[in-house]
Amino acid sequence: MATEYGQEYGRRPGNPAGSGFPDHDGERHHLLPAALRAPVEPRAWRELGYVLLSLPIAIALFTWTVTMASLGAGLLVTFLGIPVLAAALAGCRGFGVLERMRARALLGLEVADPEPLRTGRSGLFAWMGAVLKSGTSWRHLLYALLQFPWAVFSFGVSVAFWTSGWSLLTYPLWRWVFPMYAGQGGLQLYGDRHHSVYLDNPFEITVTALAGLLVTLATPWIVRALTAVDGLLVRGLLGPTRLSARVVELESDRGVVVDTAAADLRRIERDLHDGAQARLVNLAMDLGLAKEKLREDPRAAARMVEDAHGEVKTALQELRDLARGIHPAVLTDRGLDAALSSVASRCTVPVRVEVDLPARPAPAIEGIAYFTVSELLQNISKHSRARSASVDVWRAEDRLLLQVVDDGAGGADASRGSGLAGLAGRLGAVDGVLVVDSPVGGPTRVIAELPWRT
Incomplete structure (x- = not known):
């Protein structure tokens, strides 16, 4: 899985270092230098x-x-x-x-x-x-x-x-x-x-x-x-060989992409069935009852039509939210800056967004970057107990780098099968990398790297 921990990886120039990545090398301290104890x-x-x-x-x-x-x-x-x-x-x-x-x-x-x-x-x-x-x-x-x-x-x-x-x-x-x-x-x-x-x-x-x-x-x-x-x-x-290893990696990534697409389709089907579809069915029944009462009790029929009008508004909002979850129109029209600002405005904590891109990346990469930041901000809203957060996006050579930092409780670990693990799998499917630094007590710093691919 394309997840790495505890590395000063992809730091944006000018940004301060994190709070210190955990030490995993397991080196012991010796009194004698390596040259003397080697034999x-x-x-x-x-x-x-x-x-x-x-x-x-x-x-x-x-x-x-x-x-x-x-x-x-x-x-x-x-x-x-x-x-x-x-x-x-x-x-x-x-x-x-x-x-x-x-x-x-x-x-x-x-x-x-x-x-x-x-x-x-x-x-x-x-x-x-x-x-x-x-x-x-x-x-x-x-x-x-x-x-x-x-x-x-x-x-x-x-x-x-x-x-x-x-x-x-x-x-x-x-x-x-x-x-x-x-x-x-x-x-x-x-x-x-x-x-x-x-x-x-x-x-x-x-x-x-x-x-x-x-x-x-x-x-x-x-x-x-x-x-x-x-x-x-x-x-x-x-x-x-590198070629055979690449073939194996692509086969694995293809499986991840297929599984992710199937999961997204199941989610869309569930959202439609439990949300907008159910509301539209109830709306059709209410309009049918209103039609029957139109001659007998026009006032009651008018109230039922008014209630149905409210249901229509709710169903339309759910459909808009569902469409935004598939691919937001603001991302297509105005790019990452506007799309991420829109996502940040819905977060439960104040979020500072800074996007510094000379041009727009490939549409597929842009979409993955958008949903990556969206999921990370959702995690901050639900689990971090943070008071503030920041999102930075920039380009380094032929790579697109995203950094999401919060001052919450920390302790995020992608190795425990959390949503970060699935996110790392999605990034790995396009040769991306996810780096997590989240010591207990915070802060949490997550960097995602994606190919630019214009």
Whole structure:
């Protein structure tokens, strides 16, 4: 859902910041800086474990891919090459599932599953055709070919730095091995037939330990940089493409639009049935009775016609309100400024409206902006216990931004299935975003961002 919380998002230039968004990052405060505690943090060891596991997995994946792909390519002159290639690609996709799980567990990298195979019909041949035609399958094969040399490199670099750093750092603890078992004063730094240099005096031992400390402190960041490349490979080759993710998003948005339209039609039908339609039925009955009494009791008939006239006025007002709820005429004729001022005048608290637009956005976007502000002002009237509110509308590059602020009790939360959740869904259907900042005690600040789309 296109809702975000606790972010300084889309602030209008010159507007003061809100009352402070809640802190959701969950960071703990440490006495030591990150550079000093990195070697002993769990994250560093998880990343090292990822690198160590990468080599055997890469060997198995590379062996499978090269063997099966070359065998399948060689057998393409016969029918057997097609199922062998399909099996090779299917195996790569299976390894891709393992790699996404490993990246999620050890690197904290959330990579969505790629789009599933679209076979269209059941059967082995349909499955093989879907595997061979799927771009995802070939991206998994490319990952197998690229990840192997990278895994060898990152494994070698990581092991060399980790072992060297910790060995030099702990050198004062195990230096006694050399004089006791090797017959020399310490670790040999240089040696030829004429002379040798050993790390055996206190100064050299201290310098060695300090050098080991520097290497040890630098190693987690080196490994982190190496695993960042792994993350790019996993995300870029084993996850969904932007196009497929966009297709899924559009399919979801289409469902939201259909559901919203159906809900609006049900609301209009209910309003017509319970409001204007019922009044018109009663009006028809009253006029029928008045017609029967016209000759017998003209005065009573006149009173009934007068009452029916009042019912007609009420029905007309309900129809006007219903039409305004579908699409107000003032919005079509005069734009957002006049339409929002009209909505603000019906709010139960004083509302300041400021619209600063160089031109009118697309009609559909203008309508969504109008109904968004209308619903937010209704929420203020019903739930906020506010004394005042403000509405600001402006354009930032190719986006239309709306900001509604009130000084009420706060505590609005779109995640609890309130009307804000439905509003966020409507905005998301057109690539919009809803940002809610409503700490308990207030104030409440809601920003909606919509595409301009002229």
